[in-house]
Amino acid sequence: MSTALSFEPTNYQPPAWEAIVDAHTRIAPRIHRTPILASMSLNALADARFFFKCENLQKTGSFKIRGAANAILSLSNEQAARGIVTQSSGNHGAAVACAAAWRGVPAYIVMPRNAPKVKIQAIEAYGGKITFCEPKVSSRKETCDRVQAETGAHLVHPYDDDRIIAGQATAAKEFLEEMPDLDAVFAPVSGGGLLSGTCLGAIGIRKDIRIIGCEPARADDAYRSLTTGTLQSLESSDTIADGLRASLSPRTFAILRKHVDRILLVTEEEIIATARLVWERMKIIVEPSSSVALAPLLKPAAVKSLNLHSRADGQPPKLGVIFSGGNLDLNALPWLS
Amino acid sequence: MSTALSFEPTNYQPPAWEAIVDAHTRIAPRIHRTPILASMSLNALADARFFFKCENLQKTGSFKIRGAANAILSLSNEQAARGIVTQSSGNHGAAVACAAAWRGVPAYIVMPRNAPKVKIQAIEAYGGKITFCEPKVSSRKETCDRVQAETGAHLVHPYDDDRIIAGQATAAKEFLEEMPDLDAVFAPVSGGGLLSGTCLGAIGIRKDIRIIGCEPARADDAYRSLTTGTLQSLESSDTIADGLRASLSPRTFAILRKHVDRILLVTEEEIIATARLVWERMKIIVEPSSSVALAPLLKPAAVKSLNLHSRADGQPPKLGVIFSGGNLDLNALPWLS
Numbered sequence: 080m081s082t083a084l085s086f087e088p089t090n091y092q093p094p095a096w097e098a099i100v101d102a103h104t105r106i107a108p109r110i111h112r113t114p115i116l117a118s119m120s121l122n123a124l125a126d127a128r129f130f131f132k133c134e135n136l137q138k139t140g141s142f143k144i145r146g147a148a149n150a151i152l153s154l155s156n157e158q159a160a161r162g163i164v165t166q167s168s169g170n171h172g173a174a175v176a177c178a179a180a181w182r183g184v185p186a187y188i189v190m191p192r193n194a195p196k197v198k199i200q201a202i203e204a205y206g207g208k209i210t211f212c213e214p215k216v217s218s219r220k221e222t223c224d225r226v227q228a229e230t231g232a233h234l235v236h237p238y239d240d241d242r243i244i245a246g247q248a249t250a251a252k253e254f255l256e257e258m259p260d261l262d263a264v265f266a267p268v269s270g271g272g273l274l275s276g277t278c279l280g281a282i283g284i285r286k287d288i289r290i291i292g293c294e295p296a297r298a299d300d301a302y303r304s305l306t307t308g309t310l311q312s313l314e315s316s317d318t319i320a321d322g323l324r325a326s327l328s329p330r331t332f333a334i335l336r337k338h339v340d341r342i343l344l345v346t347e348e349e350i351i352a353t354a355r356l357v358w359e360r361m362k363i364i365v366e367p368s369s370s371v372a373l374a375p376l377l378k379p380a381a382v383k384s385l386n387l388h389s390r391a392d393g394q395p396p397k398l399g400v401i402f403s404g405g406n407l408d409l410n411a412l413p414w415l416s
Numbered sequence: 417m418s419t420a421l422s423f424e425p426t427n428y429q430p431p432a433w434e435a436i437v438d439a440h441t442r443i444a445p446r447i448h449r450t451p452i453l454a455s456m457s458l459n460a461l462a463d464a465r466f467f468f469k470c471e472n473l474q475k476t477g478s479f480k481i482r483g484a485a486n487a488i489l490s491l492s493n494e495q496a497a498r499g500i501v502t503q504s505s506g507n508h509g510a511a512v513a514c515a516a517a518w519r520g521v522p523a524y525i526v527m528p529r530n531a532p533k534v535k536i537q538a539i540e541a542y543g544g545k546i547t548f549c550e551p552k553v554s555s556r557k558e559t560c561d562r563v564q565a566e567t568g569a570h571l572v573h574p575y576d577d578d579r580i581i582a583g584q585a586t587a588a589k590e591f592l593e594e595m596p597d598l599d600a601v602f603a604p605v606s607g608g609g610l611l612s613g614t615c616l617g618a619i620g621i622r623k624d625i626r627i628i629g630c631e632p633a634r635a636d637d638a639y640r641s642l643t644t645g646t647l648q649s650l651e652s653s654d655t656i657a658d659g660l661r662a663s664l665s666p667r668t669f670a671i672l673r674k675h676v677d678r679i680l681l682v683t684e685e686e687i688i689a690t691a692r693l694v695w696e697r698m699k700i701i702v703e704p705s706s707s708v709a710l711a712p713l714l715k716p717a718a719v720k721s722l723n724l725h726s727r728a729d730g731q732p733p734k735l736g737v738i739f740s741g742g743n744l745d746l747n748a749l750p751w752l753s
Binding site for chain 1 (some may be wrong): 451452454456472473475477501692695696698699700703742743746747749751752
């Protein structure tokens with residue numbers, strides 16, 4: 080039940096496997112066990128066997144409901160009584176608003192002014208009360224602190240929270256339960272909630288699996304943090320992957336340093352082209368933040384350079400990709416603007 | 417192994433359950449067992465519990481690969497040697513080209529000139545050889561006959577063929593295997609291959625299930641055929657549901673007359689609005705022909721008027737909807753034109 084305020088990096092113990100199993104038991108009746116899809120035509124482009132965990136088909140349109148539901152459903156009535164407060168670029172806000180509605184308590188969502196309109200509308204549709212802030216880390220935090228002070232609501236940080244990390248870990252847990260022989264799992268990284276959860280959820284089932292993070296070059300704080308060994312942050316980013324504009328936190332950085340193999344960077348053009356390719360070939364809607372996890376693998380020789388071609392069966396590697404969400408404006412597609 | 421040429425309506429015996437089981441065994445190693453998805457927000461719009469069999473996520477982007485693969489994989493080497501010929505507005509053509517490529521034989525596809533460009537490109541990508549015709553039933557048939565005479569290729573009619581009907585039936589078979597307590601199944605109807613197969617595949621597992629066809633009002637031949645008791649046909653149609661511009665055949669009419677509860681009609685506006693709603697809420701790409709099967713159920717009191725609210729458990733009815741395909745031009749979305 081720790082929060083960012085009480086965090087002590089030197090003593091930090093990430094959520095144990097039992098916390099992930101508990102989270103899964105808590106949220107499973109409320110969420111979708113999302114399908115794992117394959118695509119022969121994408122395999123042919125990369126000499127790999129891809130498997131896609133489709134959290135874009137999850138309730139609220141992203142994996143974020145896993146962590147939010149775990150945090151909010153685990154609160155006592157007293158803790159939940161004055162509502163939930165959080166900051167979010169959109170998907171975590173919708174998830175918090177949805178899970179707070181399940182508890183019958185208010186949700187106060189602090190959002191940057193440049194958040195996509197459809198994400199604002201989704202939060203409103205779940206009954207969330209929105210306060211806008213400037214699109215900067217400092218403004219997000221200040222505004223969130225102020226709303227918390229005014230309302231007395233319980234803070235559910237979007238990623239620097241063990242309950243969130245344990246909840247997000249359940250996606251990789253489901254993935255590995257169904258596909259225990261994956262060679263590697265790829266997930267997008269922003270604040271690191273999904274990626275750190277993916278480490279814990281996947282490694283808890285298969286110790287030697289490789290976990291690789293994927294990040295827009297225009298929001299490369301995780302890449303720089305892992306390269307330098309020091310937590311880096313972005314004051315702001317304008318990447319089209321609007322879900323990936325946040326920076327790692329002490330908790331997520333600690334987990335990623337220990338477990339993540341590497342971070343791969345992609346350009347804006349690669350993000351958009353890959354999103355369109357997934358729509359066209361797989362007939363599913365992924366937002367740009369999702370396609371970030373596939374984009375680096377479609378570059379020439381990219382899969383080969385990861386040295387994963389060492390399977391005993393001589394077949395191309397089995398690569399698990401987590402599609403994080405599918406929320407975007409259907410009237411303004413990235414490749415038409 | 418009968419074809420349209422040898423059809424005798426008075427003696428017609430539709431494919432038996434064994435033929436459907438054989439078809440499934442034949443094609444299962446080659447196709448996807450497509451996921452069945454649910455959406456709470458769509459349920460809330462109709463006071464129903466919807467389950468969607470997602471053939472838009474099938475190989476080649478539509479259910480058509482089921483019938484085409486069954487027909488083409490069941491041919492002897494001698495029958496297949498000179499290739500396969502068919503006529504199609506697009507999805508059946510892509511399926512035939514794909515399955516013919518698996519057999520290593522040529523595919524000759526006769527298409528109307530107004531077929532969507534993306535469907536033409538898909539056929540070419542599978543190596544199909546296209547001959548264009550006028551967008552009329554008579555021109556389609558004449559051109560197909562001519563290409564068949566010139567090439568000596570084996571005809572695989574898009575729906576007036578028992579091998580096709582048995583193949584399409586495997587979608588409903590999978591659906592009922594996983595969801596045996598569905599109260600009704602809804603499928604779009606054009607030539608009637610999917611809908612007649614849905615009758616046989618669903619009723620083979622659950623005798624008292626209701627099967628309902630859904631059709632654009634601008635291509636209402638099945639509605640008129642079942643209402644009048646006489647096979648009606650369209651010379652042409654310009655419905656945006658480009659996969660539903662064909663007319664019933666003697667075989668499919670015989671099966672529908674016996675098993676289909678009714679046909680529901682929808683306007684062009686309803687088709688487009690429902691497609692957009694599915695994209696937005698479910699994060700999957702359905703082409704307009706797919707959304708035809710859901711559109712009639714979202715009208716006020718539509719589900720209630722079907723008198724399905726008689727479940728022993730007092731819960732809203734469980735309605736199975738088959739999403740037939742997901743092939744459309746991502747640069748020209750119906751709601752943006």
